[in-house]
Amino acid sequence: MKMLEFVLKNYKNFNARATKDATLAYWRHVEAGGKMFWAVAGAMSSAQLGITLAPAIRAGLIHGLSVTGANLEESLFRLVAHHGYKDFPEYRYFSKEDDTRILDDRMRRVTDTSIPEDEAFRAVEKFIVPMWKEAAAKGERRFWHEYFYDLVTTIGEDVYQGDPEECWLLAAARARLPIVVPGYEDSTFGNIFASHVKLGECDARVAKSGIEYMADFYDRYRELSASAGGAGVGFFQIGGGIAGDFPICVVPSIKYDLEEPAEPWAYFCQISDSTTSYGSYSGATPNEKITWDKLTAETPMFVIESDATIVAPIILSALLECRENPAEANRLIAASTAQG
Structure with missing residues (x-):
């Protein structure tokens, strides 16, 4: 259990301490039957987070996702166009030329790597545009991620x-995890979809809206809560x-608008390098969310100000070790806690 032992031994203070505490609280939460919902911004798919995120999904450590449209499509790009990517480790010294x-x-270019236009965007376009047109012809309406679920499992x-x-x-897709993709219009394929709508080649209604995502998410959240058996749903x-x-x-x-119990x-943990500042919602501390009734004073809260x-x-690596050998993980955690 090399990663867990490394974290327990070395991560004592500052952001390292927050990383350790968040990891152990995550493990306690899922071991007790709790569910964990992930929200993924940035360009994490291009950065190949899937190397550890995919095994974590298969191991039952992640039970739902909210992702940007870019992260959704870029996971697919890495699958079908990986060899076409080119890295630029010296990007900091690039000129405009x-x-x-x-x-x-x-x-x-996405920071120090780059997505190939023809092997990624145009190759996937050949598959997904006919799916949109077929849905229009049949009068079908689906959520944005459902098109990508079908595509990634059928190619x-x-x-x-x-x-x-x-x-x-x-x-x-194989686990049929609940997903929301808010603001998917702000993605390459959101733009491609809009162009086909503008040209009259597709009906915008074949993609359900963000409002419909939220209306559906009420039910998905309640399902996750029910399946957690009282342990609740965490937010990572x-x-x-x-x-x-x-x-x-x-x-x-759910509480104020539907006027129903929720x-x-x-659990709450955020990894972010956004600094706390006036009006910076991304950098707001978790306590602020208490005032919006998103978290409570009893919610375990962690902020890791670092590079995700x-x-x-x-x-994820430490959690996968815990899942693979929970008895040994708990022994190591107990020993580390006793040592202080």
Whole structure:
């Protein structure tokens, strides 16, 4: 249990301490039967978070997701176009002319890596646009992620370039995890969809709206709460923005808008490098969420002010070790706690 032991031995103070405490509280929560809902912003799929996120889904450590439209599609891109990606480790020293050359090479840079236009966007477009048009012809309406669920589970393995075991979208689709994709219009395929609507080649109604996502999420949240057997549903957030803001509102909305009872979020952790500042919702401390009735004074709360591409794989790796050998994990945790 190398990662868990490493965290227990070395992570004593500051953000390291928060990482350790959040990991142990996460493990206690799911071991007690609790569910964990993840909110994933940023460009985590391009950063290959799927290497640890996909196994965590398969291990039953993640029970629902809120992701940006970009993270949804970019998980698929990594599966079908992995060999076409190009990395730029010296991106900090690029000039405008350097980035113009990347554009001319039909690449789209995301920090130190890049998505290939033809192998990713245009290749996937050939599959998904006919799905939208078929839905329009049949008068069907579906949630945005459902098109991607169907696509990722039906394309042939002959088109794989990335490791399917590292594709979190494929793992989530196979597990039929509940997903919300708020603001999916703000993604490459959201733009492609809009263009086909503008040209009269597709009906905008084939993709259900964000309002319909929330209306459906009321039921999904209550299902997760019921299946948690009293342990509740936790909220694990990477980054800020709509991926986190949208789903965490479900609890107060059920209580105040539907005027029905709702179990509070039972755990909260956010990994973010956004600094706390005036009006910075992404950098707001968890206590502020108490005033909006999203969290309570009893909710275990953790803020890890660090890079999620570093921290999240560490947490997930330690949790996977706990899941694989819970007795040994609990022994190590108890020994570490006794030592202080």
